[in-house]
Amino acid sequence: MRIFVVGYGVVARSFIDLLEAQQSVLYQQQGLSPRLVGVCDSTGAAVSERGLSADELRAAKESTGTVAGVAGHGVRTVDAAQLIAECDADIVVEASPSQMSTPGRSIENLKAAFRTGKHAISVNKAPLAAAMPAMLELAEFNGVQFRFSGTVGGGTPVLNVARECARGDEVTMVRGIFNGTTNFILWKMHSEGLDFDTVLKEAIDLGYAETDPSADIDGVDAATKVVILANYVLGRPATIGDVKVEGIRGLPRERIEEAAQRGNHLKLIGEIGEALSVAPQEVPIGDPLDVPASLNAITLSLKASSDITLIGRGAGGIETATSVMRDLLDIWNVIGGRS
Amino acid sequence: MRIFVVGYGVVARSFIDLLEAQQSVLYQQQGLSPRLVGVCDSTGAAVSERGLSADELRAAKESTGTVAGVAGHGVRTVDAAQLIAECDADIVVEASPSQMSTPGRSIENLKAAFRTGKHAISVNKAPLAAAMPAMLELAEFNGVQFRFSGTVGGGTPVLNVARECARGDEVTMVRGIFNGTTNFILWKMHSEGLDFDTVLKEAIDLGYAETDPSADIDGVDAATKVVILANYVLGRPATIGDVKVEGIRGLPRERIEEAAQRGNHLKLIGEIGEALSVAPQEVPIGDPLDVPASLNAITLSLKASSDITLIGRGAGGIETATSVMRDLLDIWNVIGGRS
Known part of the structure; x- marks a missing residue:
């Protein structure tokens, strides 16, 4: 299952770590082998069909200030929605910072995922606060799964x-x-x-x-x-x-x-x-x-x-990351363990 | 879905009431139309392929002291396990009183269900305390579902x-x-x-x-x-x-x-x-x-x-009955809404 993560804050990083740490358990217990095919932050992105590692992302962010610094896979762009629409991920994790006053970008990110047939997990509350009924409807209309466990209660389900x-x-x-x-x-x-x-x-x-x-x-x-x-x-x-x-x-x-x-x-x-x-x-x-x-x-x-x-x-980055993991497993089970 | 209830205490009665009260909602929302085909208490049973109503059971118990008093459908027996094995229910609810010192009968009831391909829900803790690993194994071996939400926390899931x-x-x-x-x-x-x-x-x-x-x-x-x-x-x-x-x-x-x-x-x-x-x-x-x-x-x-x-x-009869209802819906969903 190919995953694209929007945002590279505490939750996103904790989730990426968790994904790597649980790689073998996820495969053994659920038949799920997740691959991180893209990550973007506010100034750029790293995109790789073969998968990105937590270490190379962290190193790039520390040395260049953006995940776009990953050698050979950097993309300088601020248009996350376009990247989402064009990438070949199965699932998009919207974990960009929640800004209640400007939910527009995260709404566009989710819409881009839904319209191109990608499931989505949002830990960003802003798009839900502003337009939850419409977002639910759009996901349903496009036949994709939409989860957001981490938006309420952090890691508490x-x-x-x-x-x-x-x-x-x-x-x-x-x-x-x-x-x-x-x-x-x-x-x-x-x-x-x-x-x-x-x-x-x-x-x-x-x-x-x-x-x-x-x-x-x-x-x-x-x-x-x-x-x-x-x-x-x-x-x-x-x-x-x-x-x-x-x-x-x-x-x-x-x-x-x-x-x-x-x-x-x-x-x-x-x-x-x-x-x-x-x-x-x-x-x-x-x-x-x-x-x-x-x-x-x-x-x-x-x-x-x-x-x-x-x-x-x-709250808490690690706690919320476990919620994203639960959402991921939920979606995996609902779609019947395909792809 | 045909249901057989073992026991006619507070939980069993509350569950039977709940089943009737939610009949139309269960059908509309889940495609589930449950039918109560048998109930037994400590001295007898009522068995009916066309279904038993909460009212007739209550009236029989009040006037004759046993559900076996239901006109035309009474069976005088104390052998619940045999009834379970012979009835054509899809699911057995074991709600006889929990007696830790003598779990034998309820274990036999559950075994009878499993061996004859019936799913089971237990609100009786005794068989689990005494032999839970074996009961789980036996259910799995027979390819049936086994649930027991009401045994811990009553209605709290x-x-x-x-x-x-x-x-x-x-x-x-x-x-x-x-x-x-x-x-x-x-x-x-x-x-x-x-x-x-x-x-x-x-x-x-x-x-x-x-x-x-x-x-x-x-x-x-x-x-x-x-x-x-x-x-x-x-x-x-x-x-x-x-x-x-x-x-x-x-x-x-x-x-x-x-x-x-x-x-x-x-x-x-x-x-x-x-x-x-x-x-x-x-x-x-x-x-x-x-x-x-x-x-x-x-x-x-x-x-x-x-x-x-x-x-x-x-605890509480009504609370625990809602747990049985959740278990019933779980099983219904797991078996894919068949029968």
Whole structure:
């Protein structure tokens, strides 16, 4: 199976490493022999029909600043969509950086894959937030598989577990903590009695938060995950515009203290009920959703059965790479182990 | 698809109700039209090629004390294995009461199904605790499907989630609270400062614990789930004899108080690591495994990724019935929607 990876950030590199490390296991257990036939970053690409190794890509990136530095296989281009359309990969992994404000390029990349009959895995949330119903439809129309497990919960298989719970029952409501950075901030504000700006600065210094933390603290990242769950688990065609969003920017410490007096912790909760929303909500201390530090958690309410909660780390390059691997195996199984 | 149900307790009745309630959805979404062709309880059976309704079974049980009271379809027999072998069902649901000390009959029931080419779903833990490696082998040898989702976690899809996590990664360790009754007892001893005997009596009065609570408080029930997880998720052929078991019978309140002074809660933990064990262990307050009341929880440690925890109610007739339904759909999909 020939694989083309868009992007060369932490997730992409971890996935490429994992692919090499598991090469023999994948073949023995699944009959799958993946070959990495192309990788592109923001300034160029490496393309090789015989396959690229993790080492040569890493060396090229370190010495020349781009994977296009791989000897004999470099392509200087910024047009990933064209490369995708023209390459002979079976599957495209869209792992370019998620930028909510400009999903255009990643949408074009996925469209190029679908139109040319290639399956796709996206770990990039932006195209789903902006246009998930259309992307799902386009994949179906072209008869290709489309997966995106890594977009919600990192390595925690939130989407598949939620679908699993929905089988033989009905998911009536979803509530969750879908952003580790904001959970860390709220947890730290409470446990150490600090104010918002102090903790945010610390989170940025520690690398828990981006230098521009807007997507996290304004609730946009959580809202994206609400969109993906609503579409995938509940079959509700939604985009980011359908989510009512309130973040935690500048949240006064008093709100946290008042919640504590009522026996609650304040959490940034994404909710799929009658409506879709993201907002600070109080959660009883000791509730399964009352998770510390930067953990994520999701509670599914079911019609026949009782609540189910899944807790895990929501991010991390290696974790998310395992999600891409699961998606790859899913697609391999669905297409019947061909090619 | 013709279904034969062994047992007519809460899970069996809930499953039969669910089957009727979802009849049209199952057909529309999955092309599956299940027909209940037989049910047996401890003194007799009802068998009908044209199908049995939930109402007639319930009415017969209420008026005559056995499902054999169904007019025109009653069979007075206590030999479920023979009925299973002779009936023309496609799938057998073994939902007779789990009695760890006498798994013989349920093992015979499953064997009868396998030998006569019938798929099986067991919600009865006893045959798995005693002979899971052999049962798995026998099902495979006879080319039939065998599922048992309801044996661990009730309606919480613990087994499938654990397998899902194992795909594309490796489960290195499993720790969990697999028995709701003992979690309730330990939680109540701590939160209300009561001693073991007082809480146990209350749990029995409230119906949380069986009149003979041995399987719960001696750790045998939890050990059974350890066995099932070890076999199914980690591929380790084990039976109950391989688990080192220590329960909580007569546990002194001081142990709980000492744990609390160290910032921990005492929990009955089932563990699959180097060895298989069940024993009271201290869990840090606020840890994902630190769940209150009668909740169950499982934490999977993975090789590449970080820990994942699943929390849910571990028991309940309706919950467990949804697991049987998931197993039924799994089998339906695996066999390609035939018959």
